[in-house]
Amino acid sequence: MARKVLVLGEVRDGALRNVSFEALSAGKTIAEGGEVVGVLVGESVSALGQELIQHGANRVVVVEHAELAQYTSDGYSQALLAVIEEEKPEGLVFGHTALGKDLSPRIAGKLNSGLISDATAIEVAGGNVVFTRPIYSGKAFEKKIVTDGVIFATIRPNNIAALQKDESLSGEVNSLTVDIKDLRTIIKEVVRKASEGVDLSEAKVVIAGGRGVKSEEGFEPLKELATVLGGAVGASRGACDAEYCDYSLQIGQTGKVVTPDLYIACGISGAIQHLAGMSNSKVIVAINKDPEANIFKVADYGIVGDLFEVIPLLTEEFKKLKINA
Amino acid sequence: MNIYVLLKRTFDTEEKITIAGGKINEDGAEFIINPYDEYAVEEAIQMRDAHGGEVTVISVGSEESEKQLRTALAMGADKAVLVNIEDDVEASDQYTTAKIIAQYLKDQEVDLIIAGNVAIDGGSGQVGPRVAELLEIPYVTTITKLEIQGTKATVVRDVEGDSEVIETCLPLLVTAQQGLNEPRYPSLPGIMKAKKKPLEQLELDDLDLEEDDVEAKTKTIEIYLPPKKEAGKVLAGDLNDQVKELVTLLHTEAKVV
Secondary structure (H helix, E strand, O other): OOOOEEEEEOEEOOEEOHHHHHHHHHHHHHHOOOOEEEEEEEOOOHHHHHHHHHOOOOEEEEEEOHHHOOOOHHHHHHHHHHHHHHHOOOEEEEEOOHHHHHHHHHHHHHOOOOOEEEEOEEEEEOOEEEEEEEEHHHOEEEEEEEOOOOEEEEEOOOOOOOOOOOOOOOOOEEEOOOOOOOOOOEEEEEEOOOOOOOOOOOOOEEEEEOHHHOOOHHHHHHHHHHHHHOOEEEEOHHHHHOOOOOHHHEEOOOOEOOOOOEEEEEOOOOOHHHHHHHOOOOEEEEEEOOOOOHHHHOOOEEEEOOHHHHHHHHHHHHHHHHHHO | OEEEEEOOEEEOOOOOOOEEOOEEOOOOOOEEEOHHHHHHHHHHHHHHHHHOOEEEEEEEEOHHHHHHHHHHHHHOOOEEEEEEOOOOOOOOOHHHHHHHHHHHHOOOOOOEEEEEOOOOOOOOOOHHHHHHHHHOOOEEEEEEEEEEEOOEEEEEEEEOOEEEEEEEEOOEEEEEOOOOOOOOOOOHHHHHHHOOOOEEEEOHHHHOOOHHHHOOOEEEEEEEOOOOOOOOEEOOOOHHHHHHHHHHHHHHHOOOO
8 A cells, every 4th residue: 555654854963864764765665655755854954855865755845944953842843743734644754863752752642643663674564564673672572563543653773774875866855834933942052972973872883881891991992992993882781880981871771772783892791681782783792801791692702801902902903904995 | 849750660670571472471570660760750759859749650550550659659759640451451552551641630730740761661752752742741851850940940851962951841741861860769667658658549430531542553463582692602712813803703704894
């Protein structure tokens, strides 16, 4: 059954986030041959419209307003609901990002619709659009369908492959004028703490440190390795509780769940709560002094040794590899 | 100030998950207050102690959730409400839970609602914002700091590691992120007192709701465990050689770098 699907293109620091390209690919699956309409919301974002089209949108609707310069749930929901009213889609896809998590339940509530959050796979089976999503932080999975309302899902970054960018594609980018008003939450200040560039939940490579890192300074070699590999730094609860790093880096059943291509666990013992947050990574490397550490049970490759010896060597080897490539 | 906390009973994080008869096997499992909801309870108690008023903890579930509600009362909450849907609702989802909570709250005087930002079992994070939407009040998710002065609230929101300082007003719903506070353990006198604190049990009827009004809008068709990960290769030999071998394996065998 062909459906019209709206896909939200999320913009950060002036660029589209990779998860939005993945969302377009998800939208295409749900559309089953129907139209995929990209949506851009912001102060000045229409220039990014063609990029959505090159990644699979048939056309794009843009809502621009000074009050949309920063994300607020009031502003964005007014913009999105206006587009939904105009387009009357049968499907909706957002990224499962801070923005998507915050906004999607409100839109679903307004539309009186079901919502499937944090999907990692989508298939069409027996006339239904079936979503796969982790439960118990990845200790189990469920397959779910929407039974009432718009087929609405948020997708977890790094799990659904984006379509190949096709620069020969072009399409319409139209703007919709929406009166954005009565914002009840006002952002006074944004304090940038996250490491520049790569977000932990979207990173292809994650270098995570545990109690074995021993101090805040102990994270330095991990940061260097992350920089060489273009990855992000994460941590176990042990490292956060010991105040070696900020809680925003915590990976596990409380904290973030990550599924990068490569996860390097440094000085992490591998408590069940931590494993829940990372064991679905594609390749896991464990570096730990204790050969009996639980982390080796889920690791694809392990090195038994002192992380402060191993990581600098590893960083040098990867540098050589990058130079030769 | 009338403060409400949305609380869910969840599996202990220590638990291994097994499946029996197509469902998550609960036999013998330990249950706890969802860890993020524990931050919500703590924050509510601190707000009450600073500004006066009352903390009411509300949960939608079965009779078994009473234990977690009593724990919240032992921490210092004043009252609890349990909406028992065990006999009335066959399949529920986040829509169901939000609809029931909002139906209860719309007849109360509400200044502040605090929930966890996500439950560690279902992991959708939908219920808080859905409740706010149904009550037509503002909300801020994943907060790490809350300050209230009169009807004004200043909130710090965690956004993927960055912090936003947000100004808003009451009535307000916020969802707790880790780092908001350090939840207290119930004291022995607290546990004794909790036994006598009011815990109201309601069913759909009491809220003028029919089963159809709260029917789930999504359906789970299958639950399964991820394939068990086999232990991989622990490298051996001189450390320099191990590192070289690892990089080669990651490059040529695993092809991830």
